[in-house]
Amino acid sequence: MIFFCCCNSDRKPAMVIIDYTFDNGWSHSYSIKIYNDGKAYLKKSTLKTDRIYVNNHLNIADLKGLVDSLIVAKINAKYEDAHLQDGSSFNALVYDNKGGVSNYYVYGDKPPELLNKLKHYAFISLKQKGWYELKDTIITFTSVTNFKITPKIDTNIRFLPPKPDIE
Numbered sequence: 001m002i003f004f005c006c007c008n009s010d011r012k013p014a015m016v017i018i019d020y021t022f023d024n025g026w027s028h029s030y031s032i033k034i035y036n037d038g039k040a041y042l043k044k045s046t047l048k049t050d051r052i053y054v055n056n057h058l059n060i061a062d063l064k065g066l067v068d069s070l071i072v073a074k075i076n077a078k079y080e081d082a083h084l085q086d087g088s089s090f091n092a093l094v095y096d097n098k099g100g101v102s103n104y105y106v107y108g109d110k111p112p113e114l115l116n117k118l119k120h121y122a123f124i125s126l127k128q129k130g131w132y133e134l135k136d137t138i139i140t141f142t143s144v145t146n147f148k149i150t151p152k153i154d155t156n157i158r159f160l161p162p163k164p165d166i167e
Contacts, residue, residue, distance in 0.1 A: 014039060017060065017067055019093040020122045021143040025086040031141035032122055034058060041139045042131060052139055053131040063121055070104075070114055071096050079115070081108025091143045092118055 014035040023029040027047055034040040038060050042053040071094070081087060089107040092115070096102075106115055 019143040022090040052134045055130045079106045079111040084108045
């Protein structure tokens with residue numbers, strides 16, 4: 001006889017709330033992916049190493065309110081400071097409850113307040129307790145895909161050769 005077991009669970013799979021990548025423009029970057037159940041993955045990168053961490057109990061109460069505000073806000077998806085060289089930047093994918101996604105890219109320090117709050121939340125999340133390093137693990141951070149980490153080049157600078165010595 002073959003028995004079939006069926007488990008009926010009201011538990012929904014965890015959904016991503018944000019997928020965020022930050023680059024300081026020089027030596028380090030990090031990516032963080034946070035789920036609606038409080039689980040999060042973190043990838044810290046330096047010029048020499050990449051490390052992956054997990055936290056199963058991240059405090060996401062403030063994040064949920066911030067995401068709700070971002071979803072209804074009428075802000076641009078891209079902010080770039082054209083006069084800044086080698087500045088910090090971040091790319092954030094923000095998911096609503098229905099699976100819709102909003103993508104925000106910021107280069108420099110002049111985004112709207114809501115995006116500054118998102119940047120601050122991601123940074124504070126790194127400092128929360130409960131991060132454990134994972135070995136031999138690959139996590140895909142969509143916010144890294146097509147994220148240009150190269151510094152902007154000011155094309156308004158012109159080279160003027162020195163004047164020749166005339167005697």
